[in-house]
Amino acid sequence: MPTPIEFWFDFSSPYSYLASEKIDELAARHGRKVDYKPTLLGVIFRTTGGVPLTELVPPKASYFIHDFERSARFAGVPFRQPSRFPIPTVGAARALLWLQQQDEEMAVRFLHAAFRAYFSQDRSLAEPEVLGTLATEVGADPVALARGMQEPAVKDKLKALVDESIARGVFGAPTIFVDGEMFWGNDRLPQIERWLATGPF
Amino acid sequence: MPTPIEFWFDFSSPYSYLASEKIDELAARHGRKVDYKPTLLGVIFRTTGGVPLTELVPPKASYFIHDFERSARFAGVPFRQPSRFPIPTVGAARALLWLQQQDEEMAVRFLHAAFRAYFSQDRSLAEPEVLGTLATEVGADPVALARGMQEPAVKDKLKALVDESIARGVFGAPTIFVDGEMFWGNDRLPQIERWLATGPF
Numbered sequence: 001m002p003t004p005i006e007f008w009f010d011f012s013s014p015y016s017y018l019a020s021e022k023i024d025e026l027a028a029r030h031g032r033k034v035d036y037k038p039t040l041l042g043v044i045f046r047t048t049g050g051v052p053l054t055e056l057v058p059p060k061a062s063y064f065i066h067d068f069e070r071s072a073r074f075a076g077v078p079f080r081q082p083s084r085f086p087i088p089t090v091g092a093a094r095a096l097l098w099l100q101q102q103d104e105e106m107a108v109r110f111l112h113a114a115f116r117a118y119f120s121q122d123r124s125l126a127e128p129e130v131l132g133t134l135a136t137e138v139g140a141d142p143v144a145l146a147r148g149m150q151e152p153a154v155k156d157k158l159k160a161l162v163d164e165s166i167a168r169g170v171f172g173a174p175t176i177f178v179d180g181e182m183f184w185g186n187d188r189l190p191q192i193e194r195w196l197a198t199g200p201f
Numbered sequence: 202m203p204t205p206i207e208f209w210f211d212f213s214s215p216y217s218y219l220a221s222e223k224i225d226e227l228a229a230r231h232g233r234k235v236d237y238k239p240t241l242l243g244v245i246f247r248t249t250g251g252v253p254l255t256e257l258v259p260p261k262a263s264y265f266i267h268d269f270e271r272s273a274r275f276a277g278v279p280f281r282q283p284s285r286f287p288i289p290t291v292g293a294a295r296a297l298l299w300l301q302q303q304d305e306e307m308a309v310r311f312l313h314a315a316f317r318a319y320f321s322q323d324r325s326l327a328e329p330e331v332l333g334t335l336a337t338e339v340g341a342d343p344v345a346l347a348r349g350m351q352e353p354a355v356k357d358k359l360k361a362l363v364d365e366s367i368a369r370g371v372f373g374a375p376t377i378f379v380d381g382e383m384f385w386g387n388d389r390l391p392q393i394e395r396w397l398a399t400g401p402f
Contacts, residue, residue: 047258048257048258048260048261049257049258056249056250057248057249057250057372059249059370059371059372060249060372062370063370063372063383063385066383067385070392070402071392073402074391074392074395074402169260169263169264170260171258171260171261171264182264182267184264184268185388187386187388190275190391191271191272191275194275201271201274201275
């Protein structure tokens with residue numbers, strides 16, 4: 001069995017959302033699984049000097065919002081720029097990590113539901129009620145989820161993932177590793193597809 | 202006749218080089234011409250706070266050099282990271298502008314020869330002798346070129362182009378306008394192709 005594709009992301013990253021809508025099928029076409037690894041861009045940016053795209057100087061910020069929308073249409077993915085952006089995603093990341101411990105498939109359903117809620121329905125993942133509702137939608141117990149998100153093991157797991165992402169040179173999202181090869185950005189899906197199909201180039 | 206595609210670039214931009222190797226054929230497939238417009242990232246960056254990719258913090262800088270090389274292999278374009286990077290490109294841009302006034306097709310040949318010299322043969326376009334040799338290679342008179350690069354009209358033209366690029370929100374290269382729609386980056390060629398084939402999306 002080949003190693004899974006590592007998909008590092010932040011729930012507040014629009015290009016991570018776009019890539020998340022394609023990566024499962026892309027991986028499956030090449031007999032791979034996807035290992036979803038949340039990290040926190042807010043923490044990463046403190047080490048790299050990164051800035052959220054919408055907080056860049058005006059011509060860049062407005063270009064990127066236009067590009068989010070156009071890239072979503074190009075990909076055939078529903079998108080609406082959230083009214084609150086970016087948002088803290090510690091809670092959503094912990095929710096995913098707790099769900100991954102309970103039920104891998106349920107966790108994947110939660111991930112996609114959460115990304116779509118934020119980036120196509122303007123539901124802020126920074127609100128605990130939104131996370132609870134999403135849990136219910138994917139068949140999880142929202143009360144158990146709320147408790148699980150507070151477990152020290154879950155908090156430690158997220159901290160370890162953020163540290164690992166920084167140690168491995170992740171500076172933006174999505175960052176996708178295929179057999180150790182690092183690809184940054186939704187734009188690199190075509191290169192990833194070739195790498196999976198024909199090996200290193 | 203549909204309007205030309207505007208291709209804004211800096212001779213020191215690796216992703217501009219990669220895109221320059223594809224844009225003529227892409228445009229021709231859709232009955233368009235390419236209008237090559239040099240600008241100066243060094244000047245643009247002073248207004249946008251931009252930084253050359255290789256001068257970013259170490260994990261970003263090393264990723265980008267790896268990505269230049271991998272993206273070139275993906276595109277089937279010869280590439281060797283120049284030993285001097287980035288370089289001042291005022292001279293190369295003025296040379297192109299002067300050639301565009303003499304002979305449009307010769308200017309396009311010069312542009313491609315210059316990009317390939319810098320990004321696959323490590324010949325620095327900051328050296329006047331390199332520009333003269335390239336002029337000879339494409340059938341231009343290097344003495345006339347050296348004189349032409351000093352003409353006030355040529356200098357003013359480049360200044361006007363840099364000002365125009367900033368006024369239109371260009372913050373990186375390549376930036377490609379199709380009927381007023383702005384696309385930034387070599388990665389956007391697939392979106393440009395769809396736009397040309399089926400119209401706005």
